[in-house]
Amino acid sequence: MPELVIIGSGLAGASVASYVREKDPNIGITLFTKDQYVAYSPRDISFVLSGDITSFEDLMMHDFAYYKDKSIDLRTNTEVTAIDIENNSIIVEGEKRAYGHLVIATGVAHDIPQIPGIDKNGVFFIKSIEDGKKIKEAMKNATNAVVAGADPTTLEITSALITSGINTTMVAPSPYLLPGYLDPDMTTIVQNKLESLGAKVITGSPLGSINGPEHVEFVTVGKEIIPADLVIISHGTKPNVGLAKQAGIKIGETGGIQVAPSMRMAKSASVYAAGGCVEVAHHITARPTLSMLGGTAVQQARVVAENVCGGDAIFAPAVNPVVSVIAGLQVGSVGLTSYAAKQAGLVPTEGKAHGLTRAHCYPGGKKICAKLLFAEERLIGAQLISEEGVKERIDALSFMIKSGATCGQLRHIETCYAPPVSSVVDILTLALDALER
Numbered sequence: 001m002p003e004l005v006i007i008g009s010g011l012a013g014a015s016v017a018s019y020v021r022e023k024d025p026n027i028g029i030t031l032f033t034k035d036q037y038v039a040y041s042p043r044d045i046s047f048v049l050s051g052d053i054t055s056f057e058d059l060m061m062h063d064f065a066y067y068k069d070k071s072i073d074l075r076t077n078t079e080v081t082a083i084d085i086e087n088n089s090i091i092v093e094g095e096k097r098a099y100g101h102l103v104i105a106t107g108v109a110h111d112i113p114q115i116p117g118i119d120k121n122g123v124f125f126i127k128s129i130e131d132g133k134k135i136k137e138a139m140k141n142a143t144n145a146v147v148a149g150a151d152p153t154t155l156e157i158t159s160a161l162i163t164s165g166i167n168t169t170m171v172a173p174s175p176y177l178l179p180g181y182l183d184p185d186m187t188t189i190v191q192n193k194l195e196s197l198g199a200k201v202i203t204g205s206p207l208g209s210i211n212g213p214e215h216v217e218f219v220t221v222g223k224e225i226i227p228a229d230l231v232i233i234s235h236g237t238k239p240n241v242g243l244a245k246q247a248g249i250k251i252g253e254t255g256g257i258q259v260a261p262s263m264r265m266a267k268s269a270s271v272y273a274a275g276g277c278v279e280v281a282h283h284i285t286a287r288p289t290l291s292m293l294g295g296t297a298v299q300q301a302r303v304v305a306e307n308v309c310g311g312d313a314i315f316a317p318a319v320n321p322v323v324s325v326i327a328g329l330q331v332g333s334v335g336l337t338s339y340a341a342k343q344a345g346l347v348p349t350e351g352k353a354h355g356l357t358r359a360h361c362y363p364g365g366k367k368i369c370a371k372l373l374f375a376e377e378r379l380i381g382a383q384l385i386s387e388e389g390v391k392e393r394i395d396a397l398s399f400m401i402k403s404g405a406t407c408g409q410l411r412h413i414e415t416c417y418a419p420p421v422s423s424v425v426d427i428l429t430l431a432l433d434a435l436e437r
């Protein structure tokens, strides 16, 4: 029987291979990747740069022996150059190869911004482990760094550079940090933290030029000249859909591959796509959205695997929970921000509160700030910042949003209490109190 062919071995593709193998010990599985490494999230790279994770090799979920042991034919450094849907085949290394099921998991592509001097030595992107290794090497001799972008990875890299003793300037083209994740009042907490550690943060201006004879020596931002011997550009990701487009597969309005909730293509029921390259429905707006997140990539992989093995699974509309750890601060968000809610035609109301993560009498409590957003009584978004206790609450809020929880229903939540891990009145309750006021 023609086998399962997977293009891409990031978290999405590699997880499809593992889940299918768990369900079916006999199906032939071939996993192609043009990279050298397998099954990791590029966002983990900043934690090797910070030294929290000791080696880039540790980022892979499984070592190469795992794939051999599971009879998954892993082909690294091998690019698939075409898909022929009509003939159920792909072209790889100039040869035609038939598939029974095909999974497109080609992830994200990186826009190279048109900045004069972008090709100077000392300028890096953050796409792969290979990039991470080059940056780690360059950090050894760097005195002044510039990081361009405003997403969680940009901020995590900035924090890694500062803690490594490198003078760092963050240049965010957007008016505030973490747009799409936080409201401006919440990002101020994160910006203040980075600045308190010595980072210079410029918002609302893109990098103008990168200058130096061969190696970068300084960059310009507006009229400002900033010395830099290391520049890292971390923005500009989009779904990597070139191969799918060439094959006549439908690309949606967000630029991602259009899939049904079963993650199948309309064009062929034996072709699936998952991960950073697809567009899915948003739970609140019901509009197409990109969900370029590690967690959703793995969840989509589970759906694909189930269906490849004859099941009837669906990927439910996304709420996109995200957590980042920036200079010791856990920054979490889920659902819509106020801006995104207004863009979707909603009128958000908010409850925002500050509290502590532990009982007032228990040592070591951290400040925590929570913001809950509602529209027409329904919870539509949440943002939390603290040194502890963020991820678990964001996960719970993710479920609440997906369940259509209303403000009235949240009032009935019973929260547990023990002095070392919580305050007797939880921060979410305080945020609801603020909403009612």
Ligand SMILES: Cc1cc2nc3c(=O)[nH]c(=O)nc-3n(C[C@H](O)[C@H](O)[C@H](O)COP(=O)(O)OP(=O)(O)OC[C@H]3O[C@@H](n4cnc5c(N)ncnc54)[C@H](O)[C@@H]3O)c2cc1C
Pocket (backbone or CB within 6 Å): 007, 008, 009, 010, 011, 012, 013, 032, 033, 034, 035, 040, 041, 042, 043, 078, 079, 080, 081, 105, 106, 107, 108, 126, 127, 152, 153, 234, 237, 240, 243, 274, 275, 276, 277, 291, 292, 293, 294, 295, 297, 322, 323, 324
């Ligand atoms: C800079 C950055 C920051 C991120 N930050 C976050 C974050 O804060 N939180 C979060 O949850 N997620 C984050 N992510 C996203 C997360 O890492 C991905 O969504 C997740 O890893 C799933 O990716 P994927 O498997 O779809 O694709 P990727 O990990 O991009 O893998 C794509 C795979 O496709 C292969 N490929 C592509 N084209 C071909 C071809 N023609 N032939 C063969 N192989 C091909 C590549 O070699 C690679 O193996 C970030 C990603 C990036 C790049």
